[in-house]
Amino acid sequence: MTEQEEKPGRDPIFETGPRLALCALLQGAEWVDFATARDMLGATDSAISRHSRALEDAGYLEVRKGSVGRRPRTWFRLTKTGQTAIRSHLDWLTRLRETLDT
Template identity: 75%
Template structure:
């Protein structure tokens, strides 16, 4: 199958540079399989500092890809994250684009 064969199947395949910086792809991959994820859990699973996750989550929120909810558990403030529908679609399109790229590279010449 050639790359052009993939494009007819994968009309949503699109490179999205927002996923190519820092732990954004890892954060979104984590969130795509969940509803709301507590900030501390996301930070620990992504393996980044509070400030890095905060910065990248703000960038994703500004792009419309992430929803952030603040509240408290008892007297302790908490923050939860989840992908928006636009974020899920963008992640799916980016991953499809990466898969198509890999297939194109693996094609024998």
């Protein structure tokens, strides 16, 4: 039995840095710009860059780059896979909390 089968819904990618918070922020949005994500999470630019790359590499995050006027901008949104993964992980955390409360 694999670790994922032993702990359904748990996804270790969300247990490092602000990845869980970033995905939670994106869960209810169409697109969120880099600066808004950074400010809402209280994280540094390098932390957002590093963790968004890990989520993108996992197929959980879509990144769009462009510009507003002459200023470069980056936007994020969850992919369908990312939406399913965060929902499943949050459900697992809820079940874990319920187990601990009993």
